Amino acid sequence: MSDDSTPQRPFRDGPSHDALPPVAQHARQYETVRNAHETELIEDYVELIGDLLDHRGEARAADIANRMAVSQATVSKMIRRLNELGLVTSQPYRSLFLTDEGRKMAQTSRGRHDIVLHFLRALGVPDSTARIDAEGMEHHVSDETLAIMQRFTDEKDA
Amino acid sequence: MSDDSTPQRPFRDGPSHDALPPVAQHARQYETVRNAHETELIEDYVELIGDLLDHRGEARAADIANRMAVSQATVSKMIRRLNELGLVTSQPYRSLFLTDEGRKMAQTSRGRHDIVLHFLRALGVPDSTARIDAEGMEHHVSDETLAIMQRFTDEKDA
DNA sequence: CAACCAATTTAGCCTTGGCTAACAATGCGG
DNA sequence: CCGCATTGTTAGCCAAGGCTAAATTGGTTG
Ligand SMILES: [Mn+2]
Ligand SMILES: [Mn+2]
Ligand SMILES: [Mn+2]
Ligand SMILES: [Mn+2]
Secondary structure (H helix, E strand, O other): OOOOOOOOOOOOOOOOOOOOOOHHHHHHHHHHHHHHHHHHHHHHHHHHHHHHHHHHOOOOHHHHHHHHOOOHHHHHHHHHHHHHOOOEEOOOOOOOEEOHHHHHHHHHHHHHHHHHHHHHHHHOOOHHHHHHHHHHHHHHOOHHHHHHHHHHHHHHHO | OOOOOOOOOOOOOOOOOOOOOOHHHHHHHHHHHHHHHHHHHHHHHHHHHHHHHHHHOOOOHHHHHHHHOOOHHHHHHHHHHHHHOOOEEOOOOOOOEEOHHHHHHHHHHHHHHHHHHHHHHHHOOOHHHHHHHHHHHHHHOOHHHHHHHHHHHHHHHO
């Protein structure tokens, strides 16, 4: 079996690289990312539905499709999945509602999203860029880092 | 067609939410994330192959599989894709090499990755958490934000 | 140098998340 | 209350990225 166990550099005078992390730790990095990818789209849908309900009073599939820049068919299919996951309730051809679990997820996701967005702004990133970056970053920030971002923003805003 | 154009709150005394962004801007957020998802796995492979070549002198499929915590079959299939994309060269059953384009992508990705990782550490995030977060975040940080992170790290380290 | 073991590849399967085209229901304007 | 535009659903397609099982190759060792 291929070794890859004892970190060593064949050339002592090459450019100064950081050493590779141990295999187990390295593997955990990628696993964590793959896990995040499994839930992030779900979170974005639920969060958006919650926002639409809060701001508009209703969440219609057409609005979701427009905001996500995705076809109505894609939204319809995803709504079926959200239903199976117990996150939304919906009667055919009518507006959506979140279950208790869905509301909880929406709140959590919105919270993370806001912390990341406000952090980026506090760091000096212009709003429109901060919004774009936050949409992707939010799913990959650990609770630990999130707390640090929150603290940074609070101090900056004080 | 469903309106969703004039941002308005039905209840003036609800909890204070940020307003929804305009539809076009909101859509661009999600589009950008979808685009990043199309390239991020490729980037991770190429970056890892570059690291293995630098640190070990060779990049074997089994090592990639171990480090990514993925089956060898998955790696083999992905290598075919990287080949088709002109990022690696490989003879069957032998170690991998990067093309010029592959080396360029590896360098760019490694650069982004390091900036994000060093930024998180400068922010006070413990190393092992910073590594995990950086692995996911790196693909969603704009050049603009990256520059700001770089500056922050430099000042902190000075 | 034969045999075995590790590494690699291939085949075939699955889920997710996109799409288009065709069809069905809703709900208004007249 | 009818007709028609808008909205929502369904069917069927595709690519990406995982997996297991089986076949193949290559290297090492007795
Ligand atoms: Mn979000
Ligand atoms: Mn998001
Ligand atoms: Mn990386
Ligand atoms: Mn990565």
